[in-house]
Amino acid sequence: MRQPVRSRLPTASGKTTFRLLMEKVVIIGTGCAGLTAALYTARANLQPLVLTGTQPGGLLTTTSIVENFPGFPEGVDGYELMTRMQKQAERFGARVKFGTVEAADFSRQPFVLTVDDEPIQTQTVIIATGASHRHLGLESEANLENKGVTYCATCDGALPMFRNQPLVVVGGGDSACEEALYLTRFGSVVHLIHRRDALRASKIMAERTLSTPKIKPIWDSVVTEVLDVKQDKVTGVRLKNLRSNAESVVDCAGMFVAIGHAPNTQLFKGAIEMDASGYIIPKRGTMANVPGVFVAGDCSDHVYRQAVTAAGMGCAAAIDAERYLAALNE
Numbered sequence: 539m540r541q542p543v544r545s546r547l548p549t550a551s552g553k554t555t556f557r558l559l560m561e562k563v564v565i566i567g568t569g570c571a572g573l574t575a576a577l578y579t580a581r582a583n584l585q586p587l588v589l590t591g592t593q594p595g596g597l598l599t600t601t602s603i604v605e606n607f608p609g610f611p612e613g614v615d616g617y618e619l620m621t622r623m624q625k626q627a628e629r630f631g632a633r634v635k636f637g638t639v640e641a642a643d644f645s646r647q648p649f650v651l652t653v654d655d656e657p658i659q660t661q662t663v664i665i666a667t668g669a670s671h672r673h674l675g676l677e678s679e680a681n682l683e684n685k686g687v688t689y690c691a692t693c694d695g696a697l698p699m700f701r702n703q704p705l706v707v708v709g710g711g712d713s714a715c716e717e718a719l720y721l722t723r724f725g726s727v728v729h730l731i732h733r734r735d736a737l738r739a740s741k742i743m744a745e746r747t748l749s750t751p752k753i754k755p756i757w758d759s760v761v762t763e764v765l766d767v768k769q770d771k772v773t774g775v776r777l778k779n780l781r782s783n784a785e786s787v788v789d790c791a792g793m794f795v796a797i798g799h800a801p802n803t804q805l806f807k808g809a810i811e812m813d814a815s816g817y818i819i820p821k822r823g824t825m826a827n828v829p830g831v832f833v834a835g836d837c838s839d840h841v842y843r844q845a846v847t848a849a850g851m852g853c854a855a856a857i858d859a860e861r862y863l864a865a866l867n868e
């Protein structure tokens with residue numbers, strides 16, 4: 539159930555009118571960034587309203603084992619980690635509500651967010667809406683996600699299932715090169731599959747990648763199927779050469795898709811400054827170009843994209859918001 543955002547006020551005439559309640563902080567998103575911001579703002583007695591969007595707990599809930607979040611020497615299930623983060627924030631007074639922000643008006647104070655057709659007024663907003671990775675769009679890819687298909691080498695490359703196994707990276711930009719180079723620490727060989735006949739990556743990155751003996755480029759090719767859905771794990775990829783139309787199969791234990799990310803910031807377009815790819819650029823600390831609007835996590839970070847960096851940015855945004863409110867209300 540959504541928290542009512544209006545209070546009933548009796549008027550002199552006896553009629554009931556509605557008055558919008560004013561929030562001090564609304565946090566958009568409940569991934570690592572949003573929930574850490576919730577914890578810090580809650581502990582600062584700001585009673586943040588935290589909106590889940592369509593993916594409560596964020597991206598990490600889609601992965602079974604997180605091995606690089608500090609404090610969990612045996613690793614931790616992604617869903618469990620996010621449930622714990624939410625409980626921790628709620629313990630100090632954060633109000634986590636299921637709801638998706640549809641529109642944001644940052645042109646005047648208080649800001650107005652439209653959430654499931656209802657307006658919410660707030661003095662500050664922390665945007666922590668994350669980013670979505672691009673998929674190849676294959677049915678077999680979706681069926682084998684987390685069973686050998688992954689979108690993050692830093693997150694998953696060290697898993698036992700990939701050690702000393704042939705691996706595949708799909709893509710040709712800087713990210714794909716970084717993923718391929720990183721995976722050479724674990725895989726027996728890394729096939730880099732690119733739809734063109736040259737990498738799109740920066741010159742230095744392309745040279746480093748192509749001069750690494752463990753990385754074997756496969757040019758002019760696309761993945762048409764991930765094998766093997768019947769075995770419920772990745773055993774290889776079927777490729778099509780775009781010049782010759784010839785088909786081939788490359789054996790591998792994992793497919794790392796690195797064809798780009800898109801920040802979930804479309805709804806703020808025009809309301810706030812972002813770069814050409816849609817990442818929100820903070821101006822001072824974590825504050826965006828509009829005073830009172832703060833940003834944290836993958837929606838403003840196309841470099842690190844890790845749970846712990848998102849959490850760190852959530853902490854920073856919360857402290858910045860708290861200080862901004864203190865100055866505003868002085």
Ligand SMILES: Cc1cc2nc3c(=O)[nH]c(=O)nc-3n(C[C@H](O)[C@H](O)[C@H](O)COP(=O)(O)OP(=O)(O)OC[C@H]3O[C@@H](n4cnc5c(N)ncnc54)[C@H](O)[C@@H]3O)c2cc1C
Nearest residue numbers: 567568569570571591593596597639668693835836843845
């Ligand atoms: C399969 C997988 C495995 C991973 N494994 C690891 C790992 O092992 N270690 C690691 O460090 N990182 C890992 N990552 C990366 C990590 O998940 C992200 O870096 C992290 O989740 C980013 O946190 P975030 O809070 O910025 O965004 P997200 O986790 O993406 O959360 C975004 C939140 O915003 C909400 N939202 C979006 N739009 C709206 C809206 N309009 N209104 C309201 N809410 C909205 C969403 O519902 C969601 O709750 C993995 C990622 C994936 C996909």
